Amino acid sequence: MTTSNAPALKIIALGGLHEIGKNTWVFEYNDEIMLLDGGLSFPDNMMPGVNVVLPDMTYLRENKHKIKGMIVTHGHEDHIGAISFHLKQFEIPVIYGPRLAMALLEDKLREAGVLNRTELRRVMPRDIVRVGTNFFVEFIRNTHSIADSFSIAINTPAGMVIHSGDFKIDHTPVDGEFFDLARLAEHGEKGVLALISDSTNAERPGITPSERAVYPNLEKYIMMAKGRVIITTFASSVHRVNMILDIADKQGRVVGVVGRSMLNVIAHARNLGYIKCRDDLFQPLQNLRHYRDDQILILTTGSQGGPMSAL
Numbered sequence: 001m002t003t004s005n006a007p008a009l010k011i012i013a014l015g016g017l018h019e020i021g022k023n024t025w026v027f028e029y030n031d032e033i034m035l036l037d038g039g040l041s042f043p044d045n046m047m048p049g050v051n052v053v054l055p056d057m058t059y060l061r062e063n064k065h066k067i068k069g070m071i072v073t074h075g076h077e078d079h080i081g082a083i084s085f086h087l088k089q090f091e092i093p094v095i096y097g098p099r100l101a102m103a104l105l106e107d108k109l110r111e112a113g114v115l116n117r118t119e120l121r122r123v124m125p126r127d128i129v130r131v132g133t134n135f136f137v138e139f140i141r142n143t144h145s146i147a148d149s150f151s152i153a154i155n156t157p158a159g160m161v162i163h164s165g166d167f168k169i170d171h172t173p174v175d176g177e178f179f180d181l182a183r184l185a186e187h188g189e190k191g192v193l194a195l196i197s198d199s200t201n202a203e204r205p206g207i208t209p210s211e212r213a214v215y216p217n218l219e220k221y222i223m224m225a226k227g228r229v230i231i232t233t234f235a236s237s238v239h240r241v242n243m244i245l246d247i248a249d250k251q252g253r254v255v256g257v258v259g260r261s262m263l264n265v266i267a268h269a270r271n272l273g274y275i276k277c278r279d280d281l282f283q284p285l286q287n288l289r290h291y292r293d294d295q296i297l298i299l300t301t302g303s304q305g306g307p308m309s310a311l
């Protein structure tokens, strides 16, 4: 039971509410703050000269003594891209998140020279961690376009809060890691104080097909191609990249990878077993001239037409 004198749980979205990008949530109870995700967004055409867009961090700078730690749901830029900037302004003692996101984040923090300002801890499905004294956080496997993504159950003195993280319910996930809906249902049975749910285009009626549905068409069009095949997709779309590599291998094409983020994500995802393929499937770009055009597939970043990307 809570009484009127009990401290309130504050849940504040500094970014990511009614917008795509900058996902940054603050959970505050008593004198403790736990952050959930630290994302950025990219400038639109009205922001010439701007590289990245960050949420307004004034509240966190003013309350930095309260920050006990951060939870990361998954490795997309709009969920981890701002963390290196935050660490230059205030301390985050510990960051918990999935292995793939933590591997990508570690690269970013090292590059920004702030890796020593926090501690990165990898979690597995259904792990429970404590942040400060008030937040008990459980990681619940969900399905999303990037592998190794979580929904989050946050047990606080005021009650249970479920944060869905980004998700697409996919009953036949490419990596075989199913959405742990049973665990969410268990929390639902016990009672939930608040549900924070985020899925792009959730307002649109209908269902989104499984990622696997893309495979037959990809296979068909790559098969029909008489010359080189050049494919662009989000580097972080690990499942799609995995399928493309699989098809290239089956059809006797070697793969050249273009773009730093594509190389990074593939390397980390292979390390963690989310992408499975032979080493010699990949060829350095300068070796591709030794192959016929119909033996080559090039995988590149740039699917959004970004002026700085490889395509």
Ligand SMILES: [Zn+2]
Binding pocket: 074, 076, 144, 166
């Ligand atoms: Zn996402």
